[in-house]
Amino acid sequence: MTDVNPLLVTELIAAGLSRREARWLVEEFMPGGDHEAIGALRRAAQRRLDGEPLQYIIGHWPFRSLDLDLDARVLIPRPETEELVGVALVELAKSGVAAPSIVDLGCGSGAIGLALLQELRERGIRATLVAVDESLDALAVAKRNALKHQLHAVSFVQSSWFDSLDGSLRGHIDLIVSNPPYVGADELASLDPVLRHEPRGALVAEDTQAAIGFSDLEVIIAEAGRWLTEDGVLICEHGDMQREAVMRAADAAGFDVVVDLDDMAGRARILVARR
């Protein structure tokens, strides 16, 4: 940092930002201590003080080994979803498939699928990815992130879950990963206010008899088996009150091995269902 920057950090802290966020914004908007950037920095600080998530203001954020471009068209990828990627890599290693075929349902920014492609590439494994979202806005962000990281073995499909997937993929997918919407509409108001800045369609699912906010997980778990190879794996993120519902749904869908893992905070979070 140049001499001017500590003063700006102090100014932003005095305006109400935390030290960490103030430093982040100063480093992002004033990398060279350029005085002309001060206006942009102050506008960014005001957006943050008005409650907008830092990730949207900065416009990019780390996710595993990627630096993902982000804006309000997509969910901000969460640390627990980084854990899901780790679980998926372990499951793929167990399968031992040389060139896995992967589908990411509800890809948003592309976080899960692109991180998998990147980390598999680092291990010398050439995977292919179908990134699915019903939101064209989300697909545009995911495409930008694929280009940014030179991940070319990806096709992007606008679809409601499996509805518009190419039928020739049936029975040929090694891994389906998904972090679908799983918050109930009534729950949303009681959760972190940051969520109000994210697309509602990325967060909220309808309640079902099985659980609150479960409608999307119910469809995905019920239909995934038809698309997987014989020893294919489905890995889904879910809400911490949905463990019983996901395990029952996976049993009912005929998966042979069903486990549900906690995240690092000790909350029920990741379904792993293997045929």
Ligand SMILES: C[S@@+](CC[C@H](N)C(=O)[O-])C[C@H]1O[C@@H](n2cnc3c(N)ncnc32)[C@H](O)[C@@H]1O
């Ligand atoms: C919780 S966000 C997850 C985004 C990203 N995978 C991540 O983990 O950061 C859920 C995503 O599912 C998409 N989505 C919602 N309903 C969908 C549907 N019926 N079919 C396909 N995608 C859907 C949303 O547009 C959103 O991008």
